[in-house]
Amino acid sequence: MILYPAIDLKDGQAVRLLRGEMDQATVFNDDPADQAAKFEAMGFEWLHLVDLNGAFAGKPVNAAAVEAIRARVTLPMQLGGGIRDRATIERWLEAGITRVILGTIAVRDPALVIEACKAHPGAVVVGIDARAGRVAVEGWAEASSLQADELARRFEDVGVAAIVYTDIDRDGALQGINLEATEALAKAVSIPVIASGGLASIEDIRALKAREESGIAGAICGRALYDGRLDPAAALALARKAA
Template sequence: MILFPAIDMKDGKAVRLLRGEMDTATVFNEDPAAQAVAFAEQGFQWLHLVDLNGAFEGRPVNAAAVEAVVAAVDLPVQLGGGIRDLATIERWLELGVRRVILGTVAVKNPDLVREACRRFPGRVVLGIDARGGRVAVEGWAEVSEITADDLARRFEDAGAAAIVYTDIDRDGALQGANVSATLALAEAIATPVIASGGVASLDDIAAFLSIADSGIEGVISGRALYDGRLDPASALALLAA
């Protein structure tokens, strides 16, 4: 199971939000590339990047910061936020992003997601962000009527490399991850699931590790890594063991 450290970018800086609200941003590093180097030196094997401004505006906004991260480290990177067309997908993959995460377009343009999975096998991840069980889009500003499970099932035959499942109500709140909802989703589909939202301690890591055989590919953690609640060395050692 992989532990993905998150670098969420707002206005060119590495920040964390509380439950997806942009006005709650806390800046943890002025330089996302420097943060990426720090995570690489700590022993992480992947990076999870999000262009927060892009998620709201529907186009890449923190492109310079993303490119700087990709240039600064040799780690594979998965990127989400503001990726709404095939040209943007292709551009990011050509620039060195290993996997792109498609969220809003999964609801608003599902055919694009299917085409992307077909054209770029193994390099497209489906992002499902849920508030109260319902899928949220446009930077979590809109909540649809589609449930997370229903959306995941719609793309079971599309060939997505994985699904990042985020419980928005837990995100950045340091209240623990929603293990039961993540497990239910993983058991309902064959596509690997990456858990996100509220991962705040070794107990959360251990909880997901105990159900990894159900299809949990990894977990994403952000604020807990930045403020020291989750020790990188201890977390990585737990996964290695």
């Protein structure tokens, strides 16, 4: 199982939000590239980046910070937030981003996701952000009528590399991963699922590992990693342990 340390970008800084609220941001590092280097030194094998401003604006806003991170570290990285058209997808992949995360556009224009998967095998991740089981879009500001598993099934067998499933009500709240919903989604599709939202301790990683066979392939670590609740070395050792 892969652990993805999160660098959420707001106004050029590395922050964490509480339940997706932009006015509930805690700044953890005003130099995101420095934060990326720290995560690389800790032994992480991937980075998870989110352009929070971009998610609301519908276009990249923190491009300079993303490019600085890309220039600073050698880790593969996945990026979401404000990626709503083919040109932006192409731009980020050409800039060295390993995988783009498509969220709002997966709801609004699923054909674009399928097209991108065909053009860039293994480079497209679908972000499914849910509140009470229903998919939210536009930086989590709007709720759709779609259920999370319903959206996921639309992308079965089209080449999606992974699904990042976020429980918005738990994100940044340190209440623990929503194991039941994450496992249910992983069982509903053959696409690997990355758990996100609420990871609070190594016990969450242990619980996810126990459900690894259901299709849970990774977890995103945010606030618990920043505030010291999660020991990186212990977490990585557990995640890499053979089943």
